[in-house]
Amino acid sequence: MITETPHRRRLAALTGLVTLLAGLLLAGSPARAAEFAITGVAASYRPGDLLDARVAGVTLDTGQSFQWRVRPIGSTGAGSAISGTGADAATGHLEQVVDAGLDDYELSVRLRSGTTVLHQTAWTPIAVTDLVEPLGVEFTGPSPAYLGDPITGAITGRQLDTGETVALVARTTGRWTPALFTTIDGRTISSEPLSPFDGEWAIQVVRDGIAVAQSEPVAVEYGRREVLLEGVQGVYRVGQTLRVSGTVHPVKDGLRYSWILRDNATFEAQTFDAGTDPANLALELPMTLAEDDHTLTLVAWWDYREGHTANAGQAAVPINVSDADPSTPLLFFNSLGDHYHQGSPINLQLAADPPLADGDTVAWEWRWPGGNWTAVPGATGLSHQVVAEQALDGVEVRATLTAASGGDPLVAEPVTIHVDDHGAPPHQRVTIGGVADGYAAGDEITLTASVEPGSVLDRWEWYVQRAGESEPTLIDGAHTAQFRTAATADLHGATMTARLTFADGTPYVESAPVTLNVEGGPSQRIVATLPEDEGALVVSVDPEDDVVTMSDFELGTAADRWTSTGDLRPVTVTDTRATAPGWVVSGQVGDFTNGGDILDGKHLGWTPLVTEQPDDGGVTPGAAVTPGLATGDGLSISNPLASAPAGDGTGTSRLGAGLLIEAPTTLVPGTYEATITFTAI
Known part of the structure; x- marks a missing residue:
């Protein structure tokens, strides 16, 4: 699964994770709906x-x-x-x-x-009424739970009557189905799952093959362990040595590890046993041109007593080898971890060949998605460290080497930082200091916002909500941590809020409001007008509703393909531009992956629809796109989801689509995930 972080919600290109599990909704005419x-x-x-x-x-x-x-x-x-x-x-x-x-x-x-x-x-x-008294079920496994942990439950309630048996069922968003790789011994439930699960369990009382009673559901969740890789260079020269280290979170005795080096062209692979010690997950390999265009993966395996094995976590990095002339200088970043948790150090390490000489300078820059490159404060030389926070998720970092001896500057290919705390909010908290017990009209009000722990962001917004107003108002031009204004009578009882934002104004964290106490005196109101040339086009996805659950694959009626249907989660388009130039929102999907197995994104198609728009909005859905099982590119290339001509499309519209995957019958079993990206122009 892909999770939306605050800065992603502000982009004109947003992503949503497609996981195979559910269906679609399409609107029809009101007259037909009545029939x-x-x-x-x-x-x-x-x-x-x-x-x-x-x-x-x-x-x-x-x-x-x-x-x-x-x-x-x-x-x-x-x-x-x-x-x-x-x-x-x-x-x-x-x-x-x-x-x-x-x-x-x-x-x-x-x-x-x-x-x-x-x-x-x-x-x-x-509505179904139980025939007999139901039992109960409790999840007794650890929380959080990971593959390899003892996934257990307990049956509660009355004793079974003659002729009754019990069955454990599970669901995510669809129907209840028998829980796989699960045994029931008396009142103890033991599960040995092969893949992650986030859903519910229930216990059924079965008589003559029919479930005659079912317990209330209980939430159950377990996932893969996090595997992070560090130390891989962006490119190696022939003869250099690859040195990579891995970490696993959380560690567990009994996990075994292996490194897999796979040729991206032939898919042939070499496997290197990494043992069972998580403190010694390191690999060194001499690099030859034969290792170019490979992928190195570290896998944590868990062997169940019943004989089956689960992939308990993995991470992969690309390997590139160059036979360029040794006199050609190289500058590149060592690989970063797949993602970091808030508060952990992010070590940005450059490798230069030949080494830096006296007088050589390195300029570090970073940029947020959709933003411009700016200097990284305090970064010099070949290394720099920052502390992970959610504001850094998706940030690219690059470096430029300027040699004292002259010649063209050398630019390292950017690396991207990912910070993922699995839905947790930012650790940063904003407070406002400097509020006096009271002010006289004409006094200066000086407020100072601070954030702990510190943040790489430094743009602020200040909001005022006067007594009787229904919502706060943004104070124009106030973008620093300190705010000054004269106390006026209309500010008596007003609340002030400080918000830390990204460079484009997208909110990150904000303070609780503080209240001003101003005693009488002359005052003035300031009125601001939005010019007609202001406004923006924004496409967004609800971060709490950004996962499409597709139906399980089923054989098509001709038994010549696997099919899965789903319903695109709502995509919101807001156009506040006074000139109403019109717009087009398009979507494009990447490849579906299931561990090392790949299903080309062309196998996904859609039937777009417009679920909501203002009166006379003029928004029309894009053309249906057929999955490219036999021919065509499906949604592996950009296709319109909806559009509005010039003069239309202002206000807020909501878009959707019915999704269809058609896959070859040779598809390897498993759960396939892909990311669909939306762009608005």
Whole structure:
């Protein structure tokens, strides 16, 4: 999974992680929505009853079919496809033997032409009453839990009656399914998972093959361990030695490690046993031209007692080898860790060949996404250290060597810093000092903002909210840590807030408000006007809703491909430009990865839609893009999601799309993840 950090939310190019697990929603005309509906769903069921639902208001045309879907009540996802226990679901008649696991789900049906969704009904709730008293379940594994940890649970409640058994089921956003690699011994649950999980468990009471009661769900989460690599140079000369070190978090006795050096062209690989000591994860290899265009991966393995092995964590870095003339100077960064945690040191190390001579100078620069290169304060020579904070996530760093002997400057290829605390907020806290108990009209008010721990950011914004006003107002031109103004009567009872921001004004952290106490006297109000030539075009993704969960792969009707459907999470476009020049928002996906396995991004296609826009907004969805299984590039190249012509598109619009993956039947099993990037022009 990809997580949105504050600075990413301000970009005109945003990313969302696509993980294979869920579906899509498409809007239809209001007239059609009134006709297209589900009939036959009872107010409640008992386990073993037959749900007998039918489509009303639509007659299928040639090439059309119905697809039924269920999802938990309260979910905003597309749910999971359900074909029922009958044979006529595709023609509009769903028969499904009900069990306790369908309680608190809701049912919808789609009208499709081929795989294109033409319309979808409203969601209809399903209620199931347990036949017997349910049991309970508790997650007793560690928190946080990682692959290789004892993933355990406990069954609570009454004793089983004659003829009853129990089953553990799990879900993320779809239906309850049997929990894999899990055993139940009495009332103890033991799981030996092969892949990460973030969802829920429930325990079912089963009688005659039917779940007749189900416990309340319990949250369960476990993931891969973090593996970080450092020390790899950007490029090696033939004859140099690669020296790389790895760290694993959290460490665990019993993990075994291996280095894998894979040829990116032939996919042939060499494996080097790294033992079981996490304090000795280092590798040295002499570099020849044969190692050029390779990838080096450190994998932490966990061997379960039952004989299967889990990839408990891994990290990879590229290896490049040059046979350039030794007289040609080289300047490059050693590799950084895959990501850092807040408060940890980030060691930026340059390698220069030949070494620096007297009088040589190195200029360090960095830039935030979408920003300009600026000098790195205090950075000189071949090394520099900064403390990781969320404000540094996505920052590029480069260096330029100017030789005292003359010649063209040598520029090192940039490296990118990633800081990821897995959803934790920034550690920085802002406070405002200098507030007096009271002011007389005409006194000078001097307020000072400070941030702890310190930050690389130094741009501030100050806000005032006068008594009776509904929201704070930005004070124009106040962008330093100190704010001065004259005390006036209208500031009595006003609150002041200081906000630390990125260079483009995107918020990072802000203070709690402080209140001013100003006694009477003459005052003036300052009125600011927004000129017509101001405004901006911004595309954004909700950082709390930036993961698309696709449906599990299913064989296509011709059994010649794997297919998975999903629903793009909402993409918001706001255009406040008075000139209304129009805009186009496009999307492009990278390759899907499953460990070392890759599925080309061309296998993803979409059907765009506009879910919300102002009256007469003029926003239209882009053309549908077919997955490139046989031909075409799919979404591996940029394609329009929506557009607005000149004169239209102002205000806020929300975009979506139905997603479809078509993969070859040779696809290696596993969970595939990719990143889709949106751009607005």
